[in-house]
Amino acid sequence: MTKSMGYWIAGFSLCVFAATADAQVNSGGALWVRGDNGAGWSGRCVSIGAQGTQVFTEIEFGQDHAELLSGFDTNPATPVWTNATPIEGAYSLVDSAEMADVHVSIHQLVLNSNQSTKQTVVSKYRSASSTPDWTYTFPGTTAGNAKVAVSDDGSRIVAVSYQTLTSKLDVRVFGPSSGTPQWSGTIDNFAMGVRGFSLSSDGSKLYLASGTSFIVWDTNTHTNIALYVLMTSLDSAHAMSGDGRVIANGGFNYMDIWERNASGGYTKTYTRNLPGSYVCARIAIAGDGSKVAYTFNGYDTNNHVRVECIDVATKTITMTDEAVGTGTLQNVAADMAMSRDGSRFVVGLWGDGGDVCPEVRLYRSNQSAPVALHNLTGSVFDVDISGDGERVAVAAKAVHANLYAGGGSIRFYAFEPQDIRAAGIPSPGSSINFVMQGQGDSVPSTLLWSTSALATPINFGAIGTLYLNRTGMQAVPAPATNTSGASSVNFTLPNGTSQIGTTLYFQGLFNYPRQLTKNWVRVTVLP
Numbered sequence: 001m002t003k004s005m006g007y008w009i010a011g012f013s014l015c016v017f018a019a020t021a022d023a024q025v026n027s028g029g030a031l032w033v034r035g036d037n038g039a040g041w042s043g044r045c046v047s048i049g050a051q052g053t054q055v056f057t058e059i060e061f062g063q064d065h066a067e068l069l070s071g072f073d074t075n076p077a078t079p080v081w082t083n084a085t086p087i088e089g090a091y092s093l094v095d096s097a098e099m100a101d102v103h104v105s106i107h108q109l110v111l112n113s114n115q116s117t118k119q120t121v122v123s124k125y126r127s128a129s130s131t132p133d134w135t136y137t138f139p140g141t142t143a144g145n146a147k148v149a150v151s152d153d154g155s156r157i158v159a160v161s162y163q164t165l166t167s168k169l170d171v172r173v174f175g176p177s178s179g180t181p182q183w184s185g186t187i188d189n190f191a192m193g194v195r196g197f198s199l200s201s202d203g204s205k206l207y208l209a210s211g212t213s214f215i216v217w218d219t220n221t222h223t224n225i226a227l228y229v230l231m232t233s234l235d236s237a238h239a240m241s242g243d244g245r246v247i248a249n250g251g252f253n254y255m256d257i258w259e260r261n262a263s264g265g266y267t268k269t270y271t272r273n274l275p276g277s278y279v280c281a282r283i284a285i286a287g288d289g290s291k292v293a294y295t296f297n298g299y300d301t302n303n304h305v306r307v308e309c310i311d312v313a314t315k316t317i318t319m320t321d322e323a324v325g326t327g328t329l330q331n332v333a334a335d336m337a338m339s340r341d342g343s344r345f346v347v348g349l350w351g352d353g354g355d356v357c358p359e360v361r362l363y364r365s366n367q368s369a370p371v372a373l374h375n376l377t378g379s380v381f382d383v384d385i386s387g388d389g390e391r392v393a394v395a396a397k398a399v400h401a402n403l404y405a406g407g408g409s410i411r412f413y414a415f416e417p418q419d420i421r422a423a424g425i426p427s428p429g430s431s432i433n434f435v436m437q438g439q440g441d442s443v444p445s446t447l448l449w450s451t452s453a454l455a456t457p458i459n460f461g462a463i464g465t466l467y468l469n470r471t472g473m474q475a476v477p478a479p480a481t482n483t484s485g486a487s488s489v490n491f492t493l494p495n496g497t498s499q500i501g502t503t504l505y506f507q508g509l510f511n512y513p514r515q516l517t518k519n520w521v522r523v524t525v526l527p
Contacts, residue, residue: 029372031391032069032077034410036398039063042408043395045382049096049103051522052386054127055393056103057410058085058092066094066105068127070425070526071391071412072432080425080526081130086121093148098201098387100154101126101501101524102176106146116143120161124176127526128500134179138170144193151203152242152387158206158219162193169194169208173219183222187215196238196249201287207240207247209233214249216240216266226265228258237280237294242287242340246312248294250280255294257312270315278306281333286342287387291318291365293345295333303331303352309345309365319368323361327353329402334380339389344371344415346392348380350401360394362415371416378408390415390519418519420508426523429495435488436508436517438481444511445478445487453505453522464516468505481510499525 036042041063047056048071055069064085069077089107096103103125108118119141123132136159138146144162151157157174169190173183192211199206205225206217211233216226232251240247247258247266257270277300284293291309298304303325309318325331331352338345342365351359360374360383379401384393392415398407414421419437426432434447450468458466478489491506493499503524508517 029414030075030374031071031412031414032073032075033412034067034069034077034079036407036409040406042397042406043381043410045092045094046384046393046395046410047094047096047103048384048386048391048393049098050101050127050524051098052388052391053522053524054096054101054103055410055412056094056096056105056125057395058089058094058105058107060090060092060107062087064089066123066125066130066132067410068103068125068130068526069410069412072422072523073412073425074423077410077412078425080127080427083125083130083132085123089121091118091145093146095149097150097154098152100152100176101128102150102154102157103127104148104150104157104159106148106159108142108146111141116164117141118143120146120159122148122157122159122172122174122179124157124174124179126501127524129527133177136172136174136179136181138172147194147197149197149199151199152201153203156199156203156219158199158203160194160197160208162190164193167191169210171217173222185222187217192233195233195235198238198240200240200244201242205240205244207238209238209249214238214247216244216247228266234280236282239283239285239292241285241289243289246285246289246292248283248285248292250283250294252279255280255283255292255296257292257310257315259312270310272308272310272317274306276300281305282336282347284336284338284345286338287340288342291338291342293336293338293363293365295336295347297332303327303329303357305331305333305347305349307347307361307363309363318366319363321361321363321368321370323347323349323357325352325354325357329353329400331357334401335383337383337385339385340387341389344385344389346383346385348383348394350379351376353400359396360392360411360413362392362413372413374413385415390418420506420517420519420521422506422521422523426493426525427527428497428499428525429493431490431492432523433488433490434478434506434508434521435486436478436510438485438487438508438510438515440485441481441483443481443485443487445481445489446509446511447476447478447489447491448507448509449474449476449491450505451503453520460516463514464518466507466516467520468507475509478508493523493525500527501525
């Protein structure tokens with residue numbers, strides 16, 4: 001037994017091999033790319049789950065399949081598994097639970113090549129299997145759209161499908177273990193399809209916007225909490241915070257913020273007016289409701305996008321950026337996503353014909369200059385960001401969205417450099433490489449691991465913050481740091497199929513001076 005920092009560290013039992021001493025710290029930027037490899041598919045949708053460690057997507061148009069990737073993969077990324085979906089699945093959307101191993105997809109099957117007769121299909125997956133736990137098909141056909149979302153803990157899944165002939169919205173509420181809905185019903189007078197759709201983090205509240213109004217719907221009582229008329233309701237210019245406290249929606253030259261009031265309804269508390277040829281395109285809200293980030297497309301030339309963020313408490317604009325392109329192709333905002341605390345967000349653009357406006361843009365909410373810009377050969381269609389803001393996933397087309405051609409990718413980025421990074425697909429018995437960044441040459445290093453994380457991290461002052469549960473925590477000796485201050489060690493995961501789904505937690509420790517890594521890593525064993 002080795003005593004350290006006032007707590008006990010047990011000896012380790014898994015096989016560990018020291019890696020070479022010339023390891024480099026995990027840098028920010030692109031971590032891996034999953035390309036179409038000549039298959040011709042484009043990245044249309046993507047989600048990040050299990051605290052930034054898993055990436056989920058669904059491929060469309062003749063290449064139809066769902067796909068899971070590991071956040072720890074190396075470049076180029078190889079799927080952990082793929083699952084064929086019915087051919088001609090289209091209009092796919094995906095979502096993943098932040099704190100659980102739950103992934104959901106929704107797509108529509110176009111029957112008889114007729115866009116007016118589409119079947120809406122929902123599937124729920126876990127990382128352990130390419131076969132969905134369950135699949136549900138909405139009754140009847142539709143010419144409208146469909147959406148799906150899952151709560152942070154994976155306990156509630158909500159899917160909707162629009163009935164074009166009746167202007168009603170079919171709603172289904174599921175638990176993670178069964179494709180039999182816990183509740184089925186309709187919302188009447190839902191005109192012109194689903195324009196806005198957000199599920200609260202705990203799954204208790206659902207924001208829905210039609211072409212004429214928005215609703216906040218209670219998923220427990222299956223009743224409206226609030227209903228308000230909208231003078232303008234544009235597709236995707238809508239969002240609700242994870243805590244359900246703040247709502248935002250926008251249109252031509254404006255973006256409105258609504259906040260929950262004492263009666264449980266919502267009051268419009270702020271309007272951002274932007275004169276000129278601007279239309280609000282995308283909105284993202286912090287999980288805690290503290291910040292609202294949004295984009296305005298400039299439709300005078302269709303090649304510039306204005307990015308802004310507002311502090312909800314003070315109604316102060318905290319940053320602005322104008323993403324300007326050249327040429328005749330449309331440079332518009334495709335999607336955006338924000339971290340739970342509102343400190344970071346990502347914007348994805350279609351890009352421009354002159355290739356001067358990077359499509360992937362990472363921002364802090366308190367500074368106008370982007371933290372990082374990543375230029376692609378084509379257009380972004382979808383983005384997601386992990387709850388802590390450390391990881392960003394992007395679904396993209398290989399050429400501009402205005403151009404008729406195939407090909408594309410799913411991409412994974414680090415928002416900024418971290419001082420501990422795992423690399424390697426975590427399958428049973430596989431070896432995962434950890435690189436830890438310290439300060440100084442020849443500093444003794446240790447990799448700590450545990451089977452659980454602390455609900456409330458412990459701060460040890462100058463030593464740093466411990467995120468791992470001390471009960472059963474074990475220590476793996478690592479080589480002393482190299483001249484760059486980095487240490488690298490391989491960790492062999494437990495073997496056997498019974499280990500699939502097991503989660504381990506890792507953090508680095510340096511001696512002389514004693515220092516914990518600021519970051520920590522969660523690894524779930526995949527097939």
